[in-house]
Amino acid sequence: MNTRTEKDLLGEKQIPADAPWGIHTARALENFPIPGRPVPPALIAALAQVKKACALANKELGLLSPEKAAAVIYACEEIQASNGNYPLSALQGGAGTSTNMMLNELIANKAGSTVHPIEDVNLHQSTNDVYxxxxxxxxxxxxxxxxxxxxxxxxxxxxxxxxxxxxxxxxxxxxxxxxxxxxxxxxxxxxxxxxxxxxxxxxxxxxxxxxxxxxxxxxxxxxxxxxxxxxxxxxxxxxxxxxxxxxxxxxxxxxxxxxxxxxxxxxxxxxxxxxxxxxxxxxxxxxxxxxxxxxxxxxxxxxxxxxxxxxxxxxxxxxxxxxxxxxxxxxxxxxxxxxxxxxxxxxxxxxxxxxxxxxxxxxxxxxxxxxxxDEAECERQFNASVEIVTAFLPAIGYDRSTELVKQFDGATDFRTYLENQLGTELVEKTLSPQNLMALGHRT
Missing domain, CATH: 1.20.200.10 (Fumarase/aspartase (Central domain))
Incomplete structure (x- = not known):
């Protein structure tokens, strides 16, 4: 496998030649071999937007050359649009440093050899504010x-x-x-x-x-x-x-x-x-x-x-x-x-x-x-329930309603029983959907 050599605080490390990131991400991939929990693509896209904003600010203030800023901005836009999945675990230590470093390295590699991941991409930033x-x-x-x-x-x-x-x-x-x-x-x-x-x-x-x-x-x-x-x-x-x-x-x-x-x-x-x-x-x-x-x-x-x-x-x-x-x-x-x-x-x-x-x-x-x-079943259950008597309290009172329940022999459904006892007109008016829904629907 073709490799390239990169170095950091801890020393040198061989990186696959075609790896889109660098030594910091390579170490994080080794340190956090946690399957099935990659950094959310939405977070990577958002971090690319943050990096783009930082490059724009640094460019406007003359703190980053127009050429480097343009390369960084282009790379950020590419990463944001890609909705890419990267293998770095979301459960990394370091408050998100590994994710920030991965973005720095991804952007720098896309931007070209003249762009440094920390000196240019991460200019005036910390993981603790960008993440x-x-x-x-x-x-x-x-x-x-x-x-x-x-x-x-x-x-x-x-x-x-x-x-x-x-x-x-x-x-x-x-x-x-x-x-x-x-x-x-x-x-x-x-x-x-x-x-x-x-x-x-x-x-x-x-x-x-x-x-x-x-x-x-x-x-x-x-x-x-x-x-x-x-x-x-x-x-x-x-x-x-x-x-x-x-x-x-x-x-x-x-x-x-x-x-x-x-x-x-x-x-x-x-x-x-x-x-x-x-x-x-x-x-x-x-x-x-x-x-x-x-x-x-x-x-x-x-x-x-x-x-x-x-x-x-x-x-x-x-x-x-x-x-x-x-x-x-x-x-x-x-x-x-x-x-x-x-x-x-x-x-x-x-x-x-x-x-x-x-x-x-x-x-x-x-x-x-x-x-x-199931309208037929709703109607059957409704007519069979003795609890429909509650709707009649304003008309006949609690005691009379209780007596009706006690006297119900189950020979018919309860609604038919009420119609026989109270009259069809009162029952139909009291149990109409319009009456029942008076307070149960938007007006």
């Missing part, structure tokens, strides 16, 4: 994509709300029949939960807009010119199109990662809604009030069995996102003094949650389009 900034850029971009998918999910359930608005059913509390409402009202509650998820996901971008770029190692800006510190955030805004701002206290922004915990908590809320609503849909399907689309055979031994596999998949994603929230919280809390050493795991967990939730929302919204109500 957290890149995580925030990637997270904002991830949130925007997720918000679109949550919006589509909300819309799918709002359409079902309207479609099922005329179907009376029995609500359940503690899994026991409670009071009448409409099936549309049930689905309206699902839609409202997703509406809150959409709003929270959209708004929490604000928590990530404050960045520490220019703060270098510990937020003091040491080794970076003051003009660069103030300019580089402007350049990153131009590169990304995001409403980013330089933190007023860059030491704080470098040392503390609580903003990521807040955002992760919002993702966990979305996961909780998905778990709850998918669980409810499984119950409604089991009780034959709705029919879920059949998407695949459910058993290798039981002919004809079809399982709610889409719901189960979404629920598993919800569980994984909740677990990731614990990881983000732990990582943020375990930073020490002026740096968070566990930012790589935090970034991997946070970005994975966004990606998984986006997939879950897309799966569920697509699946929901095929949900149909």
């Amino acid at each position: 957290p900034t890149a995580v925030k850029v990637a997270a904002i971009q991830g949130l925007r994509g997720l918000a679109e998918k949550v919006e589509a999910l909300q819309g799918a359930f709002q359409r079902l709300e309207n479609k099922f608005a005329h179907i009376p059913t029995i609500g359940k509390t503690e899994l026991v029949e409670a009071v009448p409402l409409t099936l549309g009202a049930e689905f309206g509650a699902f839609a409202e939960a997703f509406a809150r998820d959409r709003w929270r996901t959209f708004k929490c971008e604000e928590r990530l807009r404050v960045i520490n770029l220019g703060g270098t190692a510990v937020g003091t800006g040491l080794t970076a010119p003051r003009s660069y510190i103030f300019l580089v955030t402007d350049k990153l805004r131009e590169v990304t199109g995001l409403g980013l701002s330089r933190g007023e206290n860059l030491v704080d922004q470098t040392a503390n990662a609580d903003a990521f915990v807040e955002v992760s908590g919002i993702l966990k809320a979305c996961a909780a809604n998905l778990l709850k609503i998918c669980g409810d849909l499984r119950l409604l399907h089991m009780n034959k009030r709705i029919k879920l689309p059949a998407v695949q055979a459910g058993s290798s031994i039981m002919p004809g069995k079809v399982n709610p596999v889409i719901l189960e998949s979404v629920m598993q994603i919800g569980i994984k996102v909740q677990a990731n929230d614990f990881i983000v919280t732990e990582c943020a809390s375990r930073g020490s003094l002026q740096i968070n050493e566990f930012m790589p795991l935090l970034a991997a967990a946070l970005l994975e949650s966004m990606e998984l939730l986006g997939a879950a929302c897309h799966m569920l919204s697509t699946h929901a389009e095929g949900i149909v109500a």
Whole structure:
């Protein structure tokens, strides 16, 4: 195998001649042989955008030659567009230094032999400011994509709300029949939960807009010119199109990662809604009030069995996102003094949650389009339930309603019994969908 020789603090090392990176990445690949957990491509693309902004700032201030800056910028754009997967593990030590060095080396190799990975690509930077900034850029971009998918999910359930608005059913509390409402009202509650998820996901971008770029190692800006510190955030805004701002206290922004915990908590809320609503849909399907689309055979031994596999998949994603929230919280809390050493795991967990939730929302919204109500079964269950008597309390009172339940002999369904006891006109008016949905739907 053809090799080239590179050297660093620890000495010389042979690198494959065609390797797109250099000695620092080669050592990291040896030090962290962890399979299946590469640095997220979204983070690599975001870091390339950060490096581009730094090159633009250095060029404008005359700190990097136009030729080198042009080569660096071109390489950054190539890496961003490639959406490439690289084998470096996300679970690396060093607060993201290996990822930063990999980008420096990738960019320098693409830019040409005159560009130095540290002296030019990493000029006026530290892992400790470019890496957290890149995580925030990637997270904002991830949130925007997720918000679109949550919006589509909300819309799918709002359409079902309207479609099922005329179907009376029995609500359940503690899994026991409670009071009448409409099936549309049930689905309206699902839609409202997703509406809150959409709003929270959209708004929490604000928590990530404050960045520490220019703060270098510990937020003091040491080794970076003051003009660069103030300019580089402007350049990153131009590169990304995001409403980013330089933190007023860059030491704080470098040392503390609580903003990521807040955002992760919002993702966990979305996961909780998905778990709850998918669980409810499984119950409604089991009780034959709705029919879920059949998407695949459910058993290798039981002919004809079809399982709610889409719901189960979404629920598993919800569980994984909740677990990731614990990881983000732990990582943020375990930073020490002026740096968070566990930012790589935090970034991997946070970005994975966004990606998984986006997939879950897309799966569920697509699946929901095929949900149909079993109107005949809903009507049968509704008419058979003694709990529809609750709707009559304003007209006949609690004691009279209780007596009717006690006297019911089961010879007919309960609705027919009520019509015989109270008259068809009163029963039809009281149990009409319009009456039942008075407070259960948007007005």
